Amino acid sequence: MSVFEQKGSEAVSNRAMPGMTHNTLPLLHEVRHALERLLRTGESTIIDLRAIPFGPGDEERLLSLLGEGEVAATLDALGRTTVRESRFSGVWIVDHYNSEAERIAFQLEVIEIPALLRAQTEDMYQSLGALDSVLNAEMHGPE
Structure with a gap:
């Protein structure tokens, strides 16, 4: 029998699918504690998802449960980086690729706004000088 936790209008099951490593639910608990810590102390947390041994479908399930929020940004500097807010404010999904389109980092950042966007x-x-020139x-x- 599976256990369900109601989140808004979505139900989240902790029953694993065949072949899954069961890392999704512990990761969500880790995110929950990190978000509480951010609110209580201001301390941010980075969770390196590349270091987590995901089984088939685990990454997709985690991303599905995190959902998508209102903010997304794409950066193109030495490769493409996407920064997406999850449906949980303060929980960001950061995905880095190099210039050969190989994933080099994949993280959850629990922070008000990721440093990459600041x-x-x-x-x-440099912008101040350029604006002064304009x-x-x-x-x-013209002279």
Whole structure:
């Protein structure tokens, strides 16, 4: 007999499918504790999903249970990276690929916003200089 936990309008079963490693439910518990810790202390958590021994269908089941939230971003720098909010605010799915389209990192980040999405101070200084140049050119016209 399977046990169900109601989450909104979706029911989540802890009964494993044949061939699964049973890592999905413990991972969801780990995410739950990480989210509680983030709320209580401000401490973020990164869970390296590449280090988890998933069986056939485990990764898909985990991603299905996490669902999709309202925010998604794609970065193209030395390969493609996708950052997606799960349906649980503060729980992010970060998937990194290199320039040969090989997965090099796959993580859950429990954080307000992943560092990859934050503007870097050095980049902002460069942007300030570039904006000053645009404004200067517009104010003084072509020379």
